[in-house]
Amino acid sequence: MKKFRKKIVAGNWKMNKSIAEAVDLAADIKRELAGNVDVDVVLCPPFTALKAVGDIITDTPIKLGAQNMHWETDGAYTGEISAAMLRDIYCHYVILGHSERRAGFHETDALVNRKVKAALAGNLAPIVCVGETLPERQAERQREVVGGQVRKSLAGLGEDLDRVIVAYEPVWAIGTGVNATAAQAQEMHAFIRETLAEMSTAETAAAMRIQYGGSMKPANAAELLAQPDVDGGLVGGASLEARSFVEIVRAAL
Numbered sequence: 038m039k040k041f042r043k044k045i046v047a048g049n050w051k052m053n054k055s056i057a058e059a060v061d062l063a064a065d066i067k068r069e070l071a072g073n074v075d076v077d078v079v080l081c082p083p084f085t086a087l088k089a090v091g092d093i094i095t096d097t098p099i100k101l102g103a104q105n106m107h108w109e110t111d112g113a114y115t116g117e118i119s120a121a122m123l124r125d126i127y128c129h130y131v132i133l134g135h136s137e138r139r140a141g142f143h144e145t146d147a148l149v150n151r152k153v154k155a156a157l158a159g160n161l162a163p164i165v166c167v168g169e170t171l172p173e174r175q176a177e178r179q180r181e182v183v184g185g186q187v188r189k190s191l192a193g194l195g196e197d198l199d200r201v202i203v204a205y206e207p208v209w210a211i212g213t214g215v216n217a218t219a220a221q222a223q224e225m226h227a228f229i230r231e232t233l234a235e236m237s238t239a240e241t242a243a244a245m246r247i248q249y250g251g252s253m254k255p256a257n258a259a260e261l262l263a264q265p266d267v268d269g270g271l272v273g274g275a276s277l278e279a280r281s282f283v284e285i286v287r288a289a290l
Contacts, residue, residue, distance in 0.1 A: 042246050044262065044289040045202060045269035047079035047102060047164060048276025049132060050086075059086035063093040065279035071097040076289045077269070079130050079164075080276075084118060088126050095127070102130030102164070105138060108151035110159075120159025131156050132271070134190055135166045136208045146189030153190060157197045164271060165190055166250060167229070168206035171213075179207075180228055187232045198237050203229055203247045204271040210251035211273065217251050219260045226266035255281050258288035 054062060059082045070078055071094075081102040082090045091101045107117035123131060133156065134149035149165065156163040167186040169179040183205070191201060205225050210217045226247045234242035249261050250271035261267055269289060275281040 042244065042268045043075075043077055045077040045079065045246055045248060046282075046286045046289055047081055047130065047132070047204075047248065047269070047271050048282050049104060049135070049271055049273050050080070050082045050277060051104070051137075051273060052083055053277055054082060054086060056086045056089050059083075060089050060093055062277070062279055063090045066282060067094055067097055067099060069279065069283045070099060070286060073286065074098050076286055078286055081130070081132055087123075087128065091127050100129040101127055102132065103128050104132050104135070106131050106133070106152060106156060106161075108148070108155040110155070120155050120161050123161060124159055128161060130162045130164055130202075132164045132166065132204075134186075136168055136206050136211065139166075140208075146186055149190040150192055153194070153201065157194070157200055162200060162202060164202045164204050164248070166204045166206050166271070168208050168250070171209035174207070174209055179225065183225060183229065184232050187229055188236060191233075191236065198233070199241050199244050201245065203233070203245065204250040205229060205247060206250035206271070212252065216257060219257075219264055222249050222251070222261055223264035223266055226264065226268075230266055253285060255284035255288070258285040262289050 078099045079102040080090055081104050103123050107114050107119055110119050133152045138144045153163045167183050169182040173182045207217045229247055230242050233245055246268040248269040248271045249267050253270040253272050254275045
């Protein structure tokens with residue numbers, strides 16, 4: 038029997054928004070979604086705006102998330118942020134292993150795995166991103182690539198595995214104007230769930246949430262979110278405008 042999984046929609050604002058702009062955006066989203074309890078909503082502004090956005094959404098069901106973190110608890114790591122620092126400003130989630138981090142900053146599965154373990158130890162829920170590039174898909178290697186990322190990025194978590202949210206990002210569909218079809222998304226989400234079951238148990242895999250992160254927009258959100266193994270969205274560009282983000286959240290209801 039299919040286990041109920043509450044949808045989760047997270048807005049990844051990336052390197053956008055001043056503090057004032059972030060406050061305005063969060064306030065607009067709060068106005069529309071503060072009463073929502075049927076979909077988990079997460080806002081992930083840049084580090085500079087985390088505290089200000091957190092203050093706006095306090096005492097609402099909307100949660101705060103960060104876009105990255107270091108694997109150590111403290112130390113001589115100039116420019117880095119620890120899990121404890123994020124928890125100190127009431128972050129509940131952190132995005133790890135995003136395709137832009139993997140490609141632009143050479144983050145490996147092993148490094149992502151260290152961050153995932155540190156996030157869990159610091160009482161943060163990691164949103165762990167996996168996905169194939171266009172050449173990898175054209176070579177029909179998407180299962181090999183994504184399966185390897187899932188297994189290596191989430192290795193050794195034991196009973197903590199079900200605290201992780203996986204975000205499938207077809208890298209070839211992010212900001213390219215080429216969208217994955219709902220069927221393609223479902224196929225890969227189902228494959229990821231099968232991989233999680235092989236790493237743990239079918240029950241654990243059935244309980245875990247897998248978001249779609251390949252340019253989800255109001256125009257395609259409902260069809261994507263209707264797929265049986267798509268449990269929400271990790272939303273990039275469409276999260277930078279309140280109306281489009283709110284429409285995506287409402288499509289998840």
